[in-house]
Amino acid sequence: MKFSxxxxxxxxILISVVSCQEQxxxxxxxxxxxxxxxxxxIDKTNPLLSWKFTANI
Known part of the structure; x- marks a missing residue:
């Protein structure tokens, strides 16, 4: 689970860095x-994370 x-x-982090550099x-x-x-x-050792991707197509 830690690997995940x-x-x-x-x-x-990689996606956010790439998106900032290349617009x-x-x-x-x-x-x-x-x-x-x-x-x-956060008190949890395995916190629940969620996010949304948006794209301008």
Missing amino acids: LKYTLFTL SAIKIEALIVEYLNNPVG
Whole structure:
């Protein structure tokens, strides 16, 4: 499970860096951790993460 979380976070960071540099039409929006939009802290060892991709096609 740790590999999955690390892979997901790495993928999100990579996509956001690439989209900022190339002015991509794909955006990551509505980032949520444990059903919270802007959490101050997380007590879970395996937090629930969710996000939405939007694209201008």
